[in-house]
Amino acid sequence: MTLNLSRLPKISALNFTDQLMSSLVIQTETVIGEEINRFLQNGPETIEIEIAKEEGIFQYIDYYCGLTDQDVMLNEAFTEYFPSLSRRSAFQTIYGVYEVELQALCQAYQSELGGKKFDNFDGSGVVKVHNFIKKYFPNLEHNPEWKLVDKLRILRNNCVHNNGCVYKKNKEIKEIADLIENNPNLFHHNGPKFLDQHGNEEFYNDGSPRRAGRFMIFEKGSLKFVVDTFKAYVEVLNHEYLSHKNT
Numbered sequence: 599m600t601l602n603l604s605r606l607p608k609i610s611a612l613n614f615t616d617q618l619m620s621s622l623v624i625q626t627e628t629v630i631g632e633e634i635n636r637f638l639q640n641g642p643e644t645i646e647i648e649i650a651k652e653e654g655i656f657q658y659i660d661y662y663c664g665l666t667d668q669d670v671m672l673n674e675a676f677t678e679y680f681p682s683l684s685r686r687s688a689f690q691t692i693y694g695v696y697e698v699e700l701q702a703l704c705q706a707y708q709s710e711l712g713g714k715k716f717d718n719f720d721g722s723g724v725v726k727v728h729n730f731i732k733k734y735f736p737n738l739e740h741n742p743e744w745k746l747v748d749k750l751r752i753l754r755n756n757c758v759h760n761n762g763c764v765y766k767k768n769k770e771i772k773e774i775a776d777l778i779e780n781n782p783n784l785f786h787h788n789g790p791k792f793l794d795q796h797g798n799e800e801f802y803n804d805g806s807p808r809r810a811g812r813f814m815i816f817e818k819g820s821l822k823f824v825v826d827t828f829k830a831y832v833e834v835l836n837h838e839y840l841s842h843k844n845t
Contacts, residue, residue, distance in 0.1 A: 611836040615699045616829050619692050623821040626688045630681045630818075637662065637676040678815060679788070685816035686757055689824055693754045696828040700727045703832070707734065707839050724751050735838045743831040749773040750824060753814070762814045774814065779803055784820040787811045 642662035649655040660667040665675060704727055705716045711734060719729045724747060732739035752773045756763055764774045764787065778785050782802030789811025792800050800808040809815075 611703055612696070612699050612829075612832050615695060616825065616832075619695060619825045619828075620822075622688060622692065623825060626684060626821060627818060630684055634677050634681060642667070642672050682788075682815045682817070685818075685821055686762055686814070688821055689816060690754060690757055692821065692824050692828075693750060697723045697727075700724060700828075700832070703835070704730045710843065711839075724748070731835060735835075735842065738834065738838055741834060743827070743834045746827050747831050749777050750827060753777060757814070763812050764814050765812050778814075781820075781823065782806055784817050784823050786815050786817070788813045788815050 642660035645659045645661050645666075647657040647659060649657055660672055662672055662676065665672065670679075701716070701723070708714075708716045708730070714733070716726070716730055719726050719733070721729050728739075728744060728748070731744075738744065752771065756771065756774065764771055764778070774785075778787065779802065782804050783806070786802065786806070787809035789809050792808040792810040794800055802808055
């Protein structure tokens with residue numbers, strides 16, 4: 599039997615990282631799903647507060663996991679807000695891991711290709727990576743895989759420094775708006791439905807109602823999208839590196 603190596607699946611230069619982050623996505627979504635189901639199945643506890651028993655006046659408050667319906671809309675909090683918050687935290691972790699591993703990958707490339715050391719390039723994180731890549735592989739400077747990673751960079755910075763707000767002052771951040779418009783099933787605004795000046799409802803590209811809030815909601819599938827984005831970027835980089843090395 600002859601083994602045709604060309605038919606074997608390609609192995610990513612960051613294969614182990616891909617596996618770890620994909621596992622993190624599965625674990626995160628499993629926990630989120632279990633918590634949503636627990637809320638939907640058990641529901642909040644109703645607490646009776648006696649105000650004037652003789653007159654039959656009572657107040658009823660729904661309570662769940664430290665919050666009441668006097669504080670928040672419980673259904674929205676436990677089926678959308680908290681799940682999104684968990685995904686946002688996982689997103690920041692995934693981004694940070696790939697950022698470190700991409701820098702290590704570039705250092706490995708540089709040790710083989712020679713020239714200017716990676717540490718001497720401007721910028722930090724994935725910006726430093728891109729400055730290195732466009733120096734060694736200039737045809738990748740504007741490739742679509744990088745453009746999507748750069749949008750994730752901007753989203754990550756707004757999650758870390760601005761609580762996931764998709765606006766800067768009163769203007770929507772273009773790169774994050776593009777993420778939402780192109781993937782509204784994965785990323786969208788929070789809040790109520792958006793109505794234009796005439797009171798008409800507006801919609802995202804997939805036909806779902808546009809939301810009027812200022813903050814990002816991460817839906818199921820968004821974390822896999824992030825991992826797949828980095829995997830695609832690494833694949834392009836490594837293909838270019840191997841092509842360059844073999845010339």
